[in-house]
Amino acid sequence: MLQDSQIRKLVRQLVSQSLPITSMKGLETNNFIPGKTRIQYSGPTWDSKEIEEAIFALLRGKWLSAGENVYNFEEEFSKFVGKKYSVMCNSGSSANLLMLSALKSRRTFGFKEIEVITPVVCFPTTVAPIVQCGFKPKFIDVEMDTLNLDLDQLERAITSKTKAIIFAHVLGNPPDMDRLMNICRKKKIILLEDACDALGSNWRGKPLGSFGLMSSHSFYAAHHITAGEGGMVSTNNKIIADVIRSMAWWGRACTCVGFANLSLKGECGRRFSKWLRPKYCGILDHKYVYKEIGYNLKPLDLQGAIGLVQLKKLLQLKKARQRIFKNYYDALKKYPKLIKMAKPSVNADANWFGFSITVITNRFSRNDLVSYLENRSIQTRNYFSGNILFHTPYAYLGNPHDYPNACQVMERTFFIGVQPNMSDEMIGYVRDSLDGFLKRYQ
Numbered sequence: 001m002l003q004d005s006q007i008r009k010l011v012r013q014l015v016s017q018s019l020p021i022t023s024m025k026g027l028e029t030n031n032f033i034p035g036k037t038r039i040q041y042s043g044p045t046w047d048s049k050e051i052e053e054a055i056f057a058l059l060r061g062k063w064l065s066a067g068e069n070v071y072n073f074e075e076e077f078s079k080f081v082g083k084k085y086s087v088m089c090n091s092g093s094s095a096n097l098l099m100l101s102a103l104k105s106r107r108t109f110g111f112k113e114i115e116v117i118t119p120v121v122c123f124p125t126t127v128a129p130i131v132q133c134g135f136k137p138k139f140i141d142v143e144m145d146t147l148n149l150d151l152d153q154l155e156r157a158i159t160s161k162t163k164a165i166i167f168a169h170v171l172g173n174p175p176d177m178d179r180l181m182n183i184c185r186k187k188k189i190i191l192l193e194d195a196c197d198a199l200g201s202n203w204r205g206k207p208l209g210s211f212g213l214m215s216s217h218s219f220y221a222a223h224h225i226t227a228g229e230g231g232m233v234s235t236n237n238k239i240i241a242d243v244i245r246s247m248a249w250w251g252r253a254c255t256c257v258g259f260a261n262l263s264l265k266g267e268c269g270r271r272f273s274k275w276l277r278p279k280y281c282g283i284l285d286h287k288y289v290y291k292e293i294g295y296n297l298k299p300l301d302l303q304g305a306i307g308l309v310q311l312k313k314l315l316q317l318k319k320a321r322q323r324i325f326k327n328y329y330d331a332l333k334k335y336p337k338l339i340k341m342a343k344p345s346v347n348a349d350a351n352w353f354g355f356s357i358t359v360i361t362n363r364f365s366r367n368d369l370v371s372y373l374e375n376r377s378i379q380t381r382n383y384f385s386g387n388i389l390f391h392t393p394y395a396y397l398g399n400p401h402d403y404p405n406a407c408q409v410m411e412r413t414f415f416i417g418v419q420p421n422m423s424d425e426m427i428g429y430v431r432d433s434l435d436g437f438l439k440r441y442q
Helices: 004-018 048-060 068-081 092-102 124-132 151-157 177-187 238-248 258-262 301-332 366-375 392-397 404-412 424-439
Strands: 085-089 115-119 136-140 162-168 190-194 214-218 231-235 339-341 354-359 380-382 413-417
Touching: 004 048, 048 301, 068 085, 068 214, 068 231, 068 258, 068 301, 085 092, 085 238, 085 301, 092 124, 092 162, 092 190, 092 214, 092 231, 092 238, 115 124, 124 136, 124 162, 124 392, 136 151, 151 177, 177 190, 231 238, 301 339, 301 354, 301 424, 354 366, 354 404, 366 380, 366 413, 366 424, 404 413
Parallel strands: 115 136, 115 162, 162 190, 190 214
Antiparallel strands: 085 231, 214 231, 339 354, 354 413, 380 413
16 A cells, blocks of 8 residues: 555656646747637646645545635645634635625524625626625725725615625725725724735735635635635634535534544534434534534635645735736836726725726727737637626626716626736737837827
8 A cells, every 4th residue: 555655756757747837827929829819818727736635635635526625725825824623625616605694694694684785897796795685785886996896885875774885896806995994883883894906915014805704715626726616704703604614514513624524523522412402402513413404615625725725825926926927017008088097096906817908099999909909819808798688697687878988888888807827928919919009098
């Protein structure tokens, strides 16, 4: 029987011989052909180490679903983001669903019919859980300098029915967090912080994702770090963390994770007890006692193994993203009458997810510029939903024309990638392509 160290060595040798990945998976940087090689807006940045850990987790791990690797990743992630507890799930979208669902639990707030404020420009899975949980979304517009939620409108929108706000930091760049937190404290509003596009960003040195009562994070393949898929909810509240884990694990009462799952008596020391008395006085296995109406949103253990490797690389990847963002920003700031770029928040240290551009002239349209870039093999993305109320499933929730800035975003805004594995030649090609287009209309 081979020892773990021997298996690791063998896996390392096989991976290096058969799949010597030294750059972003799926992105050819060594043989870049301008106009031919597709420059993706984002994608996973990893090497053979992530693959080794994933294979080893499959070969020698005691779990296929969430186990010791997931538990260790949760612990390390909590330290990084500045929260006491983190619960990993299968996606950032599920993390948002879990945050909203936790507000309904009788062990937390027991909310039923409440208003939840959210920006009308969003990714849909920030809004969908509000509706799915039976709450009422109350939309506010965005401001055009950063595309973040309009804090003036936020203050005016709060009523006695408003109990929470959920929003995403736009492409890694936060709003004025000092003012936002003052509003939340003054009005006693719960902040649910969607940090899925902002892992590694800071406000006055404090990590984004550490401000809200709960925060969500994503490890989708396009995000700052990836486990292929995956998400996380972080909080400082132990009861909320237990509720989140219960809801992600079918609603069960037992919160044992990692090696505690293999313990005969469980972490509590009384796994087989009379858990449901006085309604039922028989002895039950705690793993089959339920406290919440839950889901099955667990990740795979190999995702935890990949996440542990990726987390160690995050700050290095952040420097690359910031360098690319600055390269584009400095080159294009000479066109203030043609385009508006996302304005970095003064007290923020953003780990940019993308580089947004809003066309502010009528001499050409967003679609003209997007088509030009796409035809040059530079991938673009709309700023997510634009105005969500134009989309059929959400149209009944309000009139999109009540939000003029969101309508502008819908018509004029897009973003390109700042993926950290781009070569200098690729960065120069994208920059010069944008510069070449805009020069025509100067």
